[in-house]
Amino acid sequence: xxxxxxxxxxxxxxxxxxxxxxxxxxxxxxxxxxxxxxxxxxxxxxxxxxxxxxxxxxxxxxxxxxxxxxxxxxxxxxxxxxxxxxxxxxxxxxxxxxxxxxxxxxxxxxxxxxxxxxxxxxxxxxxxxxxxxxxxxxxxxxxxxxxxxxxxxxxxxx
Numbered sequence: 001x002x003x004x005x006x007x008x009x010x011x012x013x014x015x016x017x018x019x020x021x022x023x024x025x026x027x028x029x030x031x032x033x034x035x036x037x038x039x040x041x042x043x044x045x046x047x048x049x050x051x052x053x054x055x056x057x058x059x060x061x062x063x064x065x066x067x068x069x070x071x072x073x074x075x076x077x078x079x080x081x082x083x084x085x086x087x088x089x090x091x092x093x094x095x096x097x098x099x100x101x102x103x104x105x106x107x108x109x110x111x112x113x114x115x116x117x118x119x120x121x122x123x124x125x126x127x128x129x130x131x132x133x134x135x136x137x138x139x140x141x142x143x144x145x146x147x148x149x150x151x152x153x154x155x156x157x158x
Contacts, residue, residue, distance in 0.1 A: 036060050047118045049074045051126035052081035066115045067101055067124050082129040083107070088116060089123040 036044040044060040047070055054075030061070055067088060077083060083103040090097045099116065106113040118124075 038062065045118065045120040047121070048123040049126070050123065052078045052128050053126055054078060061118065065118050067118065068103070068106075068115055070118060070124055071103075071126070077103075077126060080128045082127045085127050087125040087127070088118075089125065090119055091121055 036046075038044055038060075043063040045063050045065075046058060046060055047065075048058050049070050050056050053071055054077075056074060059070060059073050061073060067086060071077060084105065086101045086103050088099045088101055090099070101115065102113070103115075106115055
């Protein structure tokens, strides 16, 4: 089984009726190392998922996969995930595109909510819910207060 897709791009000269020639430098430049196939001969793309999922990292998913498909591959969201503020970062040439996706709305709505398909090189960021940040911060301050109190009691009894 060969995992690399052999991609043949005819990019020397392409003619379009009623227009001038398009030269090779105008054609997209793809490297065959950037393309993968699974056992079922489906095209796979490399995408990244960061933040509040159980296994963040780089994944190869079938072309046409959505943010939900990627989150499932990454073990699903953690209990701390802010699913209403998921970010999808894509690139379109030299331009970076950032999109906010409300997964909560998709999961809890009876209306049709569109979840975008992933493209090669996309990054999905699932942020942490703010209430868990404050819960952790308050717990840290409480731990510091206990340590300060113990230090005070020990130093007072000397």
